[in-house]
Amino acid sequence: MENWTQILVTEFIFTGFHITWEFGIMISLLLVLMYVSTVTSNLIIIILVWTDHRLHSPMYFFLCNLSFHGIWFTSTIVPKLLSSFLMDNGISVTGCILQCFFYFFLGTTEYILLPVMSFDRYVAICNPLRYAVIMNNRVCLGLALTSWIGGFLSMFSPFIMILRLTFCRFNTINHFFCDAASLIHLSCTDTALLDLVVFVSASAVLISSLLLTTISYIYIISTILAISSADGRRKAFSTCGSHITVVTIAYGTAIFLYAKPANSDSFNLNKVMALLITVVTPLLNPFIYTLRNKQVKEALVDAVRKCRLSQGLGKDMIHLHHLRLQ
Template identity: 85%
Template sequence: MENWTQIFVTEFIFTGFHITRGSGIMISLLLVLMYVSTVASNLIIIVLVWIDHRLHSPMYFFLCNLSFLGIWFTSTIVPKLLSSFLLDNSISITGCRLQCFFYFFLGTTEYILLPVMSFDRYVAICNPLRYAVIMSSRVCLGLALVAWVGGFVSVFSPYFMILRLSFCRSNTINHFFCDAASLIHLSCTDTTLLDLMVFVTASVVLISSFLLIVVSYVYIISSILAISSAEGRQKAFSTCTSHITVVTIAYGTALFLYAKPAKTDSFNLNKTMALLTSVVTPLLNPFIYTLRNKQVKEAFVDAVRKSRLSQGLEKDWDS
Protein backbone atom coordinates (compact mmCIF):
# COMPACT_ATOMS: atom_id res chain seq x y z
CA MET A 1 0.00 0.00 0.00
CA GLU A 2 1.30 3.44 -0.92
CA ASN A 3 1.40 6.12 1.79
CA TRP A 4 0.82 9.67 0.66
CA THR A 5 1.32 12.80 2.75
CA GLN A 6 -2.00 14.64 2.82
CA ILE A 7 -1.69 18.25 1.67
CA PHE A 8 -4.30 20.97 1.42
CA VAL A 9 -4.18 22.17 -2.17
CA THR A 10 -5.31 25.75 -2.80
CA GLU A 11 -3.57 26.21 -6.13
CA PHE A 12 -1.79 24.32 -8.88
CA ILE A 13 1.52 25.12 -10.59
CA PHE A 14 1.91 24.57 -14.35
CA THR A 15 5.24 23.24 -15.58
CA GLY A 16 4.15 23.98 -19.14
CA PHE A 17 6.93 23.85 -21.72
CA HIS A 18 10.55 23.71 -20.56
CA ILE A 19 11.90 26.77 -22.36
CA THR A 20 14.06 29.80 -21.54
CA ARG A 21 12.48 33.13 -20.60
CA GLY A 22 13.63 34.65 -23.89
CA SER A 23 11.94 31.88 -25.84
CA GLY A 24 8.88 32.31 -23.64
CA ILE A 25 8.61 35.98 -24.62
CA MET A 26 8.91 35.13 -28.32
CA ILE A 27 6.29 32.39 -28.04
CA SER A 28 4.04 34.75 -26.08
CA LEU A 29 4.20 37.33 -28.87
CA LEU A 30 3.28 34.62 -31.38
CA LEU A 31 0.42 33.45 -29.15
CA VAL A 32 -0.90 37.01 -28.82
CA LEU A 33 -0.87 37.38 -32.60
CA MET A 34 -2.62 34.04 -33.09
CA TYR A 35 -5.15 34.72 -30.34
CA VAL A 36 -6.08 38.16 -31.68
CA SER A 37 -6.34 36.70 -35.19
CA THR A 38 -8.54 33.86 -33.94
CA VAL A 39 -10.94 36.14 -32.09
CA ALA A 40 -11.03 38.71 -34.91
CA SER A 41 -11.56 36.22 -37.75
CA ASN A 42 -14.28 34.29 -35.94
CA LEU A 43 -15.94 37.51 -34.80
CA ILE A 44 -15.93 38.81 -38.38
CA ILE A 45 -17.82 35.71 -39.51
CA ILE A 46 -20.42 36.16 -36.76
CA VAL A 47 -20.91 39.85 -37.60
CA LEU A 48 -21.12 39.21 -41.36
CA VAL A 49 -23.76 36.53 -40.90
CA TRP A 50 -25.67 38.86 -38.61
CA ILE A 51 -25.70 41.89 -40.92
CA ASP A 52 -25.76 40.36 -44.43
CA HIS A 53 -29.09 38.87 -45.55
CA ARG A 54 -27.32 36.69 -48.13
CA LEU A 55 -25.82 34.72 -45.26
CA HIS A 56 -29.10 34.14 -43.44
CA SER A 57 -29.18 30.40 -44.07
CA PRO A 58 -28.79 27.26 -41.91
CA MET A 59 -25.22 26.62 -43.06
CA TYR A 60 -24.04 30.03 -41.86
CA PHE A 61 -26.11 29.81 -38.68
CA PHE A 62 -24.19 26.67 -37.72
CA LEU A 63 -20.94 28.29 -38.84
CA CYS A 64 -21.69 31.12 -36.39
CA ASN A 65 -22.05 28.55 -33.63
CA LEU A 66 -18.70 27.04 -34.60
CA SER A 67 -17.07 30.48 -34.65
CA PHE A 68 -18.48 31.33 -31.23
CA LEU A 69 -17.17 28.01 -29.95
CA GLY A 70 -13.76 28.82 -31.41
CA ILE A 71 -13.58 32.17 -29.61
CA TRP A 72 -14.73 30.76 -26.27
CA PHE A 73 -12.59 27.63 -26.54
CA THR A 74 -9.31 29.40 -27.28
CA SER A 75 -10.11 32.06 -24.64
CA THR A 76 -10.33 29.27 -22.07
CA ILE A 77 -6.68 28.37 -22.64
CA VAL A 78 -4.61 31.14 -24.23
CA PRO A 79 -4.92 34.03 -21.72
CA LYS A 80 -3.80 31.81 -18.83
CA LEU A 81 -1.06 30.30 -21.00
CA LEU A 82 0.26 33.80 -21.72
CA SER A 83 0.15 34.59 -18.02
CA SER A 84 2.15 31.44 -17.28
CA PHE A 85 4.84 32.45 -19.76
CA LEU A 86 5.16 36.07 -18.63
CA LEU A 87 3.83 36.45 -15.08
CA ASP A 88 2.53 33.69 -12.86
CA ASN A 89 2.35 29.99 -13.68
CA SER A 90 -0.05 29.18 -10.84
CA ILE A 91 -3.83 28.82 -10.92
CA SER A 92 -6.34 28.55 -8.08
CA ILE A 93 -8.08 25.22 -7.58
CA THR A 94 -11.41 26.86 -8.49
CA GLY A 95 -9.92 28.38 -11.64
CA CYS A 96 -8.39 25.02 -12.51
CA ARG A 97 -11.72 23.22 -12.16
CA LEU A 98 -13.49 25.84 -14.27
CA GLN A 99 -10.84 25.68 -16.99
CA CYS A 100 -11.09 21.89 -17.04
CA PHE A 101 -14.88 22.06 -17.34
CA PHE A 102 -15.03 24.61 -20.14
CA TYR A 103 -12.26 22.92 -22.10
CA PHE A 104 -14.11 19.62 -22.24
CA PHE A 105 -17.62 21.10 -22.44
CA LEU A 106 -16.75 23.28 -25.43
CA GLY A 107 -14.66 20.57 -27.07
CA THR A 108 -17.47 18.03 -26.74
CA THR A 109 -20.01 20.53 -28.04
CA GLU A 110 -17.91 21.02 -31.17
CA TYR A 111 -17.83 17.29 -31.87
CA ILE A 112 -21.63 17.18 -31.62
CA LEU A 113 -22.00 20.28 -33.79
CA LEU A 114 -19.88 18.84 -36.64
CA PRO A 115 -22.36 16.02 -37.47
CA VAL A 116 -25.17 18.59 -37.26
CA MET A 117 -23.36 20.60 -39.94
CA SER A 118 -22.90 17.46 -42.05
CA PHE A 119 -26.65 16.79 -41.77
CA ASP A 120 -27.28 20.30 -43.09
CA ARG A 121 -25.06 19.53 -46.11
CA TYR A 122 -26.87 16.21 -46.57
CA VAL A 123 -30.26 17.92 -46.76
CA ALA A 124 -28.95 20.69 -49.04
CA ILE A 125 -27.48 18.23 -51.57
CA CYS A 126 -29.80 15.22 -51.29
CA ASN A 127 -33.09 17.10 -50.80
CA PRO A 128 -32.53 20.56 -52.32
CA LEU A 129 -36.21 21.17 -53.12
CA ARG A 130 -37.25 20.54 -49.51
CA TYR A 131 -34.21 22.15 -47.92
CA ALA A 132 -35.98 25.31 -46.76
CA VAL A 133 -38.85 23.29 -45.31
CA ILE A 134 -36.71 20.69 -43.53
CA MET A 135 -34.09 23.13 -42.23
CA SER A 136 -36.53 25.67 -40.83
CA SER A 137 -35.48 28.22 -38.22
CA ARG A 138 -37.04 26.11 -35.47
CA VAL A 139 -35.21 22.97 -36.60
CA CYS A 140 -31.88 24.82 -36.84
CA LEU A 141 -32.30 26.27 -33.36
CA GLY A 142 -33.24 22.84 -32.03
CA LEU A 143 -30.19 21.19 -33.61
CA ALA A 144 -27.90 23.89 -32.20
CA LEU A 145 -29.43 23.37 -28.75
CA VAL A 146 -28.86 19.62 -29.07
CA ALA A 147 -25.16 20.31 -29.63
CA TRP A 148 -24.81 22.71 -26.68
CA VAL A 149 -26.96 20.75 -24.23
CA GLY A 150 -25.44 17.48 -25.42
CA GLY A 151 -21.96 18.82 -24.71
CA PHE A 152 -22.97 19.84 -21.20
CA VAL A 153 -24.73 16.57 -20.37
CA SER A 154 -21.86 14.46 -21.75
CA VAL A 155 -19.22 15.99 -19.48
CA PHE A 156 -21.37 16.56 -16.39
CA SER A 157 -20.89 13.16 -14.71
CA PRO A 158 -17.11 12.91 -15.27
CA TYR A 159 -16.69 16.54 -14.19
CA PHE A 160 -18.74 15.96 -11.03
CA MET A 161 -16.36 13.12 -10.15
CA ILE A 162 -13.36 15.38 -10.85
CA LEU A 163 -14.76 17.90 -8.34
CA ARG A 164 -14.65 15.17 -5.68
CA LEU A 165 -10.97 14.35 -6.21
CA SER A 166 -8.57 14.93 -3.33
CA PHE A 167 -4.90 15.70 -3.90
CA CYS A 168 -2.08 14.42 -1.74
CA ARG A 169 0.87 13.91 -4.10
CA SER A 170 1.76 17.32 -5.47
CA ASN A 171 0.21 20.51 -6.77
CA THR A 172 2.42 20.62 -9.87
CA ILE A 173 0.60 19.98 -13.17
CA ASN A 174 2.80 18.71 -15.97
CA HIS A 175 0.85 20.66 -18.60
CA PHE A 176 0.03 24.23 -19.62
CA PHE A 177 -3.65 24.01 -18.59
CA CYS A 178 -5.91 21.97 -16.32
CA ASP A 179 -6.99 18.85 -18.17
CA ALA A 180 -8.65 15.78 -16.69
CA ALA A 181 -5.63 13.50 -17.18
CA SER A 182 -3.35 15.82 -15.20
CA LEU A 183 -5.79 16.15 -12.30
CA ILE A 184 -6.35 12.39 -12.22
CA HIS A 185 -2.59 11.87 -12.20
CA LEU A 186 -2.23 14.09 -9.10
CA SER A 187 -5.15 12.61 -7.20
CA CYS A 188 -4.73 10.18 -4.31
CA THR A 189 -8.37 9.11 -4.70
CA ASP A 190 -9.17 5.84 -6.43
CA THR A 191 -9.79 7.02 -10.00
CA THR A 192 -10.53 3.67 -11.65
CA LEU A 193 -14.18 4.53 -12.26
CA LEU A 194 -13.32 8.07 -13.37
CA ASP A 195 -10.68 6.77 -15.79
CA LEU A 196 -13.24 4.45 -17.31
CA MET A 197 -15.93 7.13 -17.43
CA VAL A 198 -13.65 9.64 -19.18
CA PHE A 199 -12.58 7.01 -21.68
CA VAL A 200 -16.13 5.80 -22.39
CA THR A 201 -17.58 9.32 -22.65
CA ALA A 202 -14.88 10.49 -25.05
CA SER A 203 -15.10 7.32 -27.12
CA VAL A 204 -18.90 7.39 -27.37
CA VAL A 205 -19.00 11.07 -28.36
CA LEU A 206 -16.21 10.74 -30.90
CA ILE A 207 -17.26 7.44 -32.48
CA SER A 208 -21.00 8.14 -32.61
CA SER A 209 -20.58 11.64 -34.03
CA PHE A 210 -17.99 10.44 -36.54
CA LEU A 211 -20.28 7.62 -37.70
CA LEU A 212 -23.12 10.12 -38.21
CA ILE A 213 -20.80 12.22 -40.36
CA VAL A 214 -19.71 9.17 -42.37
CA VAL A 215 -23.33 8.12 -42.98
CA SER A 216 -24.23 11.66 -44.09
CA TYR A 217 -21.33 11.76 -46.54
CA VAL A 218 -22.11 8.32 -47.94
CA TYR A 219 -25.49 9.70 -49.02
CA ILE A 220 -23.95 13.00 -50.12
CA ILE A 221 -21.33 11.33 -52.31
CA SER A 222 -23.96 9.01 -53.80
CA SER A 223 -26.10 12.02 -54.72
CA ILE A 224 -23.14 13.92 -56.15
CA LEU A 225 -22.11 10.98 -58.33
CA ALA A 226 -25.65 10.81 -59.66
CA ILE A 227 -25.40 14.38 -61.02
CA SER A 228 -24.96 14.21 -64.78
CA SER A 229 -22.80 17.28 -65.40
CA ALA A 230 -19.19 17.55 -64.22
CA GLU A 231 -19.76 21.20 -63.34
CA GLY A 232 -22.73 20.29 -61.17
CA ARG A 233 -20.76 17.60 -59.35
CA GLN A 234 -17.86 19.98 -58.75
CA LYS A 235 -20.17 22.71 -57.44
CA ALA A 236 -21.95 20.30 -55.09
CA PHE A 237 -18.73 18.81 -53.78
CA SER A 238 -17.13 22.24 -53.26
CA THR A 239 -19.80 23.04 -50.64
CA CYS A 240 -18.53 20.11 -48.56
CA THR A 241 -14.74 20.39 -48.85
CA SER A 242 -14.40 22.93 -46.04
CA HIS A 243 -16.42 20.79 -43.65
CA ILE A 244 -14.47 17.66 -44.59
CA THR A 245 -11.19 19.48 -43.90
CA VAL A 246 -12.34 20.66 -40.46
CA VAL A 247 -13.66 17.18 -39.62
CA THR A 248 -10.35 15.58 -40.60
CA ILE A 249 -8.34 17.95 -38.38
CA ALA A 250 -10.76 17.74 -35.45
CA TYR A 251 -11.16 13.99 -35.32
CA GLY A 252 -7.53 13.26 -36.12
CA THR A 253 -6.31 15.19 -33.08
CA ALA A 254 -9.20 14.21 -30.81
CA LEU A 255 -8.80 10.49 -31.39
CA PHE A 256 -5.22 10.77 -30.20
CA LEU A 257 -5.98 13.01 -27.21
CA TYR A 258 -9.14 11.53 -25.73
CA ALA A 259 -9.92 8.05 -27.01
CA LYS A 260 -7.48 6.40 -24.64
CA PRO A 261 -7.29 5.78 -20.88
CA ALA A 262 -6.59 9.02 -19.03
CA LYS A 263 -3.40 7.74 -17.34
CA THR A 264 -1.66 6.79 -20.57
CA ASP A 265 1.60 8.74 -20.38
CA SER A 266 3.04 10.78 -23.17
CA PHE A 267 2.76 14.24 -21.68
CA ASN A 268 5.06 16.11 -24.04
CA LEU A 269 3.19 14.80 -27.07
CA ASN A 270 -0.12 15.51 -25.32
CA LYS A 271 0.97 19.12 -24.75
CA THR A 272 1.79 19.58 -28.42
CA MET A 273 -1.51 18.10 -29.59
CA ALA A 274 -3.46 20.10 -27.00
CA LEU A 275 -1.76 23.29 -28.18
CA LEU A 276 -2.79 22.41 -31.72
CA THR A 277 -6.45 21.91 -30.81
CA SER A 278 -6.73 24.92 -28.50
CA VAL A 279 -4.76 27.51 -30.48
CA VAL A 280 -4.17 26.49 -34.10
CA THR A 281 -7.47 24.79 -34.99
CA PRO A 282 -9.76 27.67 -33.88
CA LEU A 283 -7.57 29.98 -35.98
CA LEU A 284 -7.72 27.78 -39.08
CA ASN A 285 -11.47 27.08 -39.03
CA PRO A 286 -12.71 30.50 -40.22
CA PHE A 287 -10.13 30.59 -43.02
CA ILE A 288 -10.95 27.04 -44.12
CA TYR A 289 -14.64 27.90 -44.36
CA THR A 290 -14.18 31.22 -46.15
CA LEU A 291 -11.23 30.82 -48.55
CA ARG A 292 -13.40 29.15 -51.20
CA ASN A 293 -16.70 30.68 -50.12
CA LYS A 294 -17.80 33.30 -52.62
CA GLN A 295 -20.76 34.53 -50.55
CA VAL A 296 -18.68 35.24 -47.46
CA LYS A 297 -16.02 37.01 -49.54
CA GLU A 298 -18.66 39.20 -51.20
CA ALA A 299 -20.27 39.97 -47.84
CA PHE A 300 -16.88 40.95 -46.39
CA VAL A 301 -16.01 43.19 -49.37
CA ASP A 302 -19.42 44.88 -49.16
CA ALA A 303 -19.03 45.45 -45.43
CA VAL A 304 -15.58 47.01 -45.91
CA ARG A 305 -16.89 49.17 -48.75
CA LYS A 306 -19.83 50.39 -46.65
CA SER A 307 -17.49 51.10 -43.74
CA ARG A 308 -15.18 53.19 -45.94
CA LEU A 309 -18.15 55.01 -47.44
CA SER A 310 -19.49 55.75 -43.98
CA GLN A 311 -16.10 57.08 -42.84
CA GLY A 312 -15.89 59.25 -45.96
CA LEU A 313 -19.32 60.71 -45.31
CA GLU A 314 -18.40 61.46 -41.70
CA LYS A 315 -15.24 63.29 -42.81
CA ASP A 316 -17.21 65.30 -45.37
CA TRP A 317 -19.80 66.17 -42.73
CA ASP A 318 -17.12 67.24 -40.22
CA SER A 319 -15.40 69.40 -42.82
Protein backbone atom coordinates in the same frame (compact mmCIF):
# COMPACT_ATOMS: atom_id res chain seq x y z
CA MET B 1 5.73 11.15 5.62
CA GLU B 2 2.28 10.43 7.06
CA ASN B 3 1.85 14.11 8.00
CA TRP B 4 3.04 15.18 4.53
CA THR B 5 0.46 13.05 2.72
CA GLN B 6 -2.31 14.71 4.71
CA ILE B 7 -1.44 18.21 3.42
CA LEU B 8 -4.08 19.20 0.93
CA VAL B 9 -3.02 20.89 -2.30
CA THR B 10 -4.49 24.35 -2.89
CA GLU B 11 -2.57 25.21 -6.08
CA PHE B 12 -1.28 23.35 -9.12
CA ILE B 13 1.90 24.19 -11.02
CA PHE B 14 2.12 23.76 -14.81
CA THR B 15 5.41 22.48 -16.18
CA GLY B 16 4.29 23.57 -19.66
CA PHE B 17 7.02 23.73 -22.28
CA HIS B 18 10.65 23.54 -21.23
CA ILE B 19 11.92 26.69 -22.95
CA THR B 20 14.04 29.69 -22.00
CA TRP B 21 12.45 32.90 -20.72
CA GLU B 22 13.54 34.83 -23.85
CA PHE B 23 11.98 32.23 -26.13
CA GLY B 24 8.89 32.30 -23.91
CA ILE B 25 8.56 36.04 -24.63
CA MET B 26 8.66 35.37 -28.38
CA ILE B 27 6.07 32.59 -28.07
CA SER B 28 3.89 34.87 -25.93
CA LEU B 29 3.94 37.61 -28.56
CA LEU B 30 2.97 35.06 -31.21
CA LEU B 31 0.17 33.73 -28.98
CA VAL B 32 -1.17 37.24 -28.40
CA LEU B 33 -1.22 37.86 -32.16
CA MET B 34 -2.95 34.54 -32.82
CA TYR B 35 -5.46 35.06 -30.01
CA VAL B 36 -6.42 38.54 -31.17
CA SER B 37 -6.69 37.26 -34.76
CA THR B 38 -8.87 34.34 -33.62
CA VAL B 39 -11.29 36.52 -31.66
CA THR B 40 -11.41 39.19 -34.38
CA SER B 41 -11.89 36.82 -37.33
CA ASN B 42 -14.58 34.81 -35.56
CA LEU B 43 -16.38 38.00 -34.50
CA ILE B 44 -16.30 39.17 -38.12
CA ILE B 45 -17.93 35.90 -39.22
CA ILE B 46 -20.65 36.29 -36.56
CA ILE B 47 -21.33 39.92 -37.51
CA LEU B 48 -21.43 39.11 -41.23
CA VAL B 49 -23.88 36.24 -40.70
CA TRP B 50 -26.22 38.34 -38.58
CA THR B 51 -26.11 41.49 -40.74
CA ASP B 52 -25.93 40.23 -44.34
CA HIS B 53 -29.22 38.83 -45.69
CA ARG B 54 -27.33 36.61 -48.16
CA LEU B 55 -25.95 34.62 -45.24
CA HIS B 56 -29.31 34.02 -43.55
CA SER B 57 -29.37 30.29 -44.16
CA PRO B 58 -28.92 27.18 -41.95
CA MET B 59 -25.33 26.57 -43.09
CA TYR B 60 -24.20 30.03 -41.98
CA PHE B 61 -26.26 29.83 -38.79
CA PHE B 62 -24.26 26.75 -37.77
CA LEU B 63 -21.06 28.45 -38.93
CA CYS B 64 -21.96 31.31 -36.60
CA ASN B 65 -22.27 28.80 -33.76
CA LEU B 66 -18.87 27.33 -34.64
CA SER B 67 -17.29 30.80 -34.58
CA PHE B 68 -18.91 31.61 -31.23
CA HIS B 69 -17.61 28.29 -29.93
CA GLY B 70 -14.11 29.04 -31.24
CA ILE B 71 -13.89 32.32 -29.32
CA TRP B 72 -14.78 30.72 -25.99
CA PHE B 73 -12.75 27.55 -26.59
CA THR B 74 -9.48 29.38 -27.21
CA SER B 75 -10.26 31.86 -24.40
CA THR B 76 -10.41 28.96 -21.96
CA ILE B 77 -6.73 28.15 -22.55
CA VAL B 78 -4.76 31.05 -24.06
CA PRO B 79 -5.02 33.75 -21.32
CA LYS B 80 -3.76 31.38 -18.63
CA LEU B 81 -1.10 30.02 -20.99
CA LEU B 82 0.17 33.56 -21.55
CA SER B 83 0.22 34.11 -17.80
CA SER B 84 2.28 30.93 -17.38
CA PHE B 85 4.84 32.16 -19.90
CA LEU B 86 5.15 35.68 -18.50
CA MET B 87 4.23 35.78 -14.82
CA ASP B 88 2.83 32.84 -12.92
CA ASN B 89 2.58 29.19 -13.90
CA GLY B 90 0.32 28.32 -10.97
CA ILE B 91 -3.45 27.92 -10.82
CA SER B 92 -5.81 27.32 -7.91
CA VAL B 93 -7.54 23.95 -7.55
CA THR B 94 -10.93 25.57 -8.19
CA GLY B 95 -9.63 27.43 -11.24
CA CYS B 96 -8.06 24.24 -12.55
CA ILE B 97 -11.28 22.25 -12.21
CA LEU B 98 -13.28 25.02 -13.92
CA GLN B 99 -10.77 25.22 -16.78
CA CYS B 100 -10.97 21.44 -17.18
CA PHE B 101 -14.78 21.57 -17.27
CA PHE B 102 -15.03 24.34 -19.86
CA TYR B 103 -12.32 22.77 -22.04
CA PHE B 104 -14.13 19.44 -22.28
CA PHE B 105 -17.61 21.00 -22.34
CA LEU B 106 -16.69 23.17 -25.33
CA GLY B 107 -14.69 20.38 -26.95
CA THR B 108 -17.66 18.02 -26.69
CA THR B 109 -19.97 20.71 -28.05
CA GLU B 110 -17.80 20.98 -31.15
CA TYR B 111 -17.95 17.23 -31.77
CA ILE B 112 -21.74 17.37 -31.57
CA LEU B 113 -21.92 20.45 -33.77
CA LEU B 114 -19.80 18.89 -36.55
CA PRO B 115 -22.28 16.06 -37.38
CA VAL B 116 -25.11 18.59 -37.15
CA MET B 117 -23.38 20.66 -39.82
CA SER B 118 -22.76 17.54 -41.92
CA PHE B 119 -26.48 16.68 -41.64
CA ASP B 120 -27.27 20.16 -42.95
CA ARG B 121 -25.00 19.52 -45.97
CA TYR B 122 -26.62 16.09 -46.45
CA VAL B 123 -30.10 17.63 -46.66
CA ALA B 124 -28.88 20.44 -48.95
CA ILE B 125 -27.27 18.05 -51.46
CA CYS B 126 -29.38 14.90 -51.18
CA ASN B 127 -32.79 16.58 -50.68
CA PRO B 128 -32.41 20.05 -52.20
CA LEU B 129 -36.13 20.48 -53.00
CA ARG B 130 -37.12 19.84 -49.39
CA TYR B 131 -34.18 21.68 -47.84
CA ALA B 132 -36.12 24.79 -46.78
CA VAL B 133 -38.89 22.65 -45.29
CA ILE B 134 -36.63 20.25 -43.37
CA MET B 135 -34.08 22.81 -42.17
CA ASN B 136 -36.54 25.43 -40.97
CA ASN B 137 -35.76 27.92 -38.21
CA ARG B 138 -37.17 25.74 -35.44
CA VAL B 139 -35.14 22.70 -36.51
CA CYS B 140 -31.92 24.74 -36.83
CA LEU B 141 -32.39 26.30 -33.40
CA GLY B 142 -33.17 22.90 -31.90
CA LEU B 143 -30.07 21.30 -33.42
CA ALA B 144 -27.87 24.16 -32.20
CA LEU B 145 -29.30 23.95 -28.68
CA THR B 146 -28.84 20.18 -28.75
CA SER B 147 -25.14 20.68 -29.47
CA TRP B 148 -24.61 23.07 -26.55
CA ILE B 149 -26.86 21.28 -24.05
CA GLY B 150 -25.45 17.90 -25.09
CA GLY B 151 -21.91 19.14 -24.50
CA PHE B 152 -22.88 20.39 -21.05
CA LEU B 153 -24.75 17.24 -20.02
CA SER B 154 -22.00 14.90 -21.21
CA MET B 155 -19.53 16.61 -18.86
CA PHE B 156 -21.92 17.17 -15.94
CA SER B 157 -21.46 13.78 -14.23
CA PRO B 158 -17.63 13.69 -14.61
CA PHE B 159 -17.49 17.31 -13.37
CA ILE B 160 -19.48 16.48 -10.22
CA MET B 161 -17.16 13.54 -9.57
CA ILE B 162 -14.05 15.69 -10.14
CA LEU B 163 -15.38 18.24 -7.64
CA ARG B 164 -15.34 15.52 -4.97
CA LEU B 165 -11.67 14.66 -5.54
CA THR B 166 -9.04 15.61 -2.98
CA PHE B 167 -5.48 16.44 -3.96
CA CYS B 168 -2.49 15.98 -1.69
CA ARG B 169 1.26 15.55 -1.79
CA PHE B 170 1.90 16.28 -5.50
CA ASN B 171 0.74 19.41 -7.33
CA THR B 172 2.75 19.46 -10.59
CA ILE B 173 0.81 19.10 -13.86
CA ASN B 174 2.95 18.06 -16.82
CA HIS B 175 0.90 20.13 -19.27
CA PHE B 176 0.03 23.75 -20.07
CA PHE B 177 -3.63 23.45 -18.97
CA CYS B 178 -5.76 21.37 -16.63
CA ASP B 179 -6.42 18.12 -18.41
CA ALA B 180 -8.85 15.65 -16.81
CA ALA B 181 -6.21 12.89 -16.96
CA SER B 182 -3.80 15.07 -14.98
CA LEU B 183 -6.36 15.78 -12.26
CA ILE B 184 -7.24 12.10 -11.98
CA HIS B 185 -3.56 11.18 -11.81
CA LEU B 186 -2.83 13.71 -9.04
CA SER B 187 -5.84 12.83 -6.89
CA CYS B 188 -5.20 10.94 -3.66
CA THR B 189 -8.68 9.37 -3.68
CA ASP B 190 -10.00 6.35 -5.54
CA THR B 191 -10.66 7.35 -9.18
CA ALA B 192 -11.52 3.99 -10.74
CA LEU B 193 -15.17 4.92 -11.32
CA LEU B 194 -14.24 8.40 -12.58
CA ASP B 195 -11.73 6.88 -15.03
CA LEU B 196 -14.48 4.65 -16.42
CA VAL B 197 -17.03 7.49 -16.66
CA VAL B 198 -14.60 9.81 -18.45
CA PHE B 199 -13.50 7.07 -20.85
CA VAL B 200 -17.07 5.99 -21.70
CA SER B 201 -18.31 9.58 -22.09
CA ALA B 202 -15.41 10.71 -24.30
CA SER B 203 -15.49 7.54 -26.40
CA ALA B 204 -19.26 7.70 -26.90
CA VAL B 205 -19.15 11.32 -28.05
CA LEU B 206 -16.16 10.93 -30.37
CA ILE B 207 -17.23 7.61 -31.94
CA SER B 208 -20.87 8.61 -32.43
CA SER B 209 -19.85 12.01 -33.82
CA LEU B 210 -17.39 10.45 -36.26
CA LEU B 211 -19.89 7.75 -37.26
CA LEU B 212 -22.74 10.19 -37.94
CA THR B 213 -20.46 12.52 -39.89
CA THR B 214 -19.08 9.61 -41.94
CA ILE B 215 -22.57 8.31 -42.76
CA SER B 216 -23.68 11.77 -43.88
CA TYR B 217 -20.70 12.15 -46.19
CA ILE B 218 -21.10 8.67 -47.63
CA TYR B 219 -24.56 9.71 -48.81
CA ILE B 220 -23.30 13.14 -49.89
CA ILE B 221 -20.41 11.76 -51.96
CA SER B 222 -22.54 9.04 -53.55
CA THR B 223 -25.15 11.65 -54.52
CA ILE B 224 -22.49 13.99 -55.95
CA LEU B 225 -20.87 11.22 -57.97
CA ALA B 226 -24.28 10.39 -59.46
CA ILE B 227 -24.52 13.91 -60.95
CA SER B 228 -23.94 13.67 -64.68
CA SER B 229 -22.29 17.04 -65.38
CA ALA B 230 -18.79 17.86 -64.16
CA ASP B 231 -19.83 21.44 -63.40
CA GLY B 232 -22.68 20.18 -61.23
CA ARG B 233 -20.34 17.90 -59.30
CA ARG B 234 -17.88 20.74 -58.79
CA LYS B 235 -20.57 23.07 -57.44
CA ALA B 236 -21.91 20.36 -55.13
CA PHE B 237 -18.44 19.63 -53.74
CA SER B 238 -17.80 23.35 -53.22
CA THR B 239 -20.82 23.65 -50.90
CA CYS B 240 -19.29 21.18 -48.41
CA GLY B 241 -15.57 21.62 -49.10
CA SER B 242 -15.00 23.96 -46.15
CA HIS B 243 -16.80 21.69 -43.74
CA ILE B 244 -14.84 18.65 -44.95
CA THR B 245 -11.60 20.54 -44.24
CA VAL B 246 -12.72 21.50 -40.71
CA VAL B 247 -13.95 17.95 -40.02
CA THR B 248 -10.65 16.44 -41.20
CA ILE B 249 -8.63 18.71 -38.93
CA ALA B 250 -10.89 18.18 -35.91
CA TYR B 251 -11.16 14.39 -36.08
CA GLY B 252 -7.58 13.92 -37.26
CA THR B 253 -6.07 15.77 -34.29
CA ALA B 254 -8.49 14.17 -31.80
CA ILE B 255 -7.78 10.64 -33.00
CA PHE B 256 -4.03 11.27 -32.98
CA LEU B 257 -4.14 12.80 -29.50
CA TYR B 258 -6.43 10.35 -27.71
CA ALA B 259 -6.37 7.10 -29.67
CA LYS B 260 -2.63 6.43 -29.68
CA PRO B 261 -0.95 4.69 -26.72
CA ALA B 262 0.36 7.05 -24.06
CA ASN B 263 4.04 6.89 -23.08
CA SER B 264 6.60 9.17 -21.53
CA ASP B 265 8.23 9.97 -24.87
CA SER B 266 5.00 11.37 -26.30
CA PHE B 267 4.26 13.99 -23.61
CA ASN B 268 5.81 16.89 -25.53
CA LEU B 269 4.12 15.78 -28.76
CA ASN B 270 0.79 15.64 -26.91
CA LYS B 271 1.33 19.22 -25.75
CA VAL B 272 2.02 20.36 -29.31
CA MET B 273 -1.12 18.62 -30.61
CA ALA B 274 -3.19 20.09 -27.77
CA LEU B 275 -1.80 23.51 -28.68
CA LEU B 276 -2.94 22.99 -32.27
CA ILE B 277 -6.45 22.06 -31.10
CA THR B 278 -6.85 24.95 -28.67
CA VAL B 279 -5.01 27.75 -30.48
CA VAL B 280 -4.46 27.03 -34.16
CA THR B 281 -7.75 25.32 -35.12
CA PRO B 282 -10.05 28.12 -33.84
CA LEU B 283 -7.87 30.54 -35.80
CA LEU B 284 -8.00 28.52 -39.02
CA ASN B 285 -11.75 27.81 -39.07
CA PRO B 286 -12.98 31.31 -40.09
CA PHE B 287 -10.24 31.60 -42.72
CA ILE B 288 -11.10 28.18 -44.15
CA TYR B 289 -14.74 29.17 -44.56
CA THR B 290 -13.90 32.67 -45.81
CA LEU B 291 -11.29 31.64 -48.39
CA ARG B 292 -13.34 28.73 -49.75
CA ASN B 293 -16.79 30.33 -49.70
CA LYS B 294 -17.81 32.80 -52.38
CA GLN B 295 -20.80 34.22 -50.49
CA VAL B 296 -18.77 34.94 -47.35
CA LYS B 297 -16.06 36.65 -49.39
CA GLU B 298 -18.65 38.78 -51.19
CA ALA B 299 -20.29 39.73 -47.90
CA LEU B 300 -16.89 40.64 -46.44
CA VAL B 301 -15.95 42.78 -49.46
CA ASP B 302 -19.30 44.59 -49.31
CA ALA B 303 -18.89 45.21 -45.58
CA VAL B 304 -15.40 46.69 -46.09
CA ARG B 305 -16.71 48.84 -48.94
CA LYS B 306 -19.55 50.15 -46.78
CA CYS B 307 -17.14 50.95 -43.95
CA ARG B 308 -14.85 52.90 -46.29
CA LEU B 309 -17.83 54.71 -47.78
CA SER B 310 -19.16 55.68 -44.36
CA GLN B 311 -15.69 56.88 -43.32
CA GLY B 312 -15.43 58.95 -46.50
CA LEU B 313 -18.85 60.49 -45.92
CA GLY B 314 -17.91 61.25 -42.33
CA LYS B 315 -14.74 63.07 -43.41
CA ASP B 316 -16.71 65.04 -46.03
CA MET B 317 -19.26 66.09 -43.43
CA ILE B 318 -16.51 67.24 -41.05
CA HIS B 319 -14.81 69.16 -43.86
CA LEU B 320 -18.11 70.78 -44.89
CA HIS B 321 -18.77 71.73 -41.26
CA HIS B 322 -15.38 73.46 -41.03
CA LEU B 323 -16.06 75.37 -44.24
CA ARG B 324 -19.36 76.61 -42.88
CA LEU B 325 -17.69 77.78 -39.69
CA GLN B 326 -15.16 79.73 -41.74
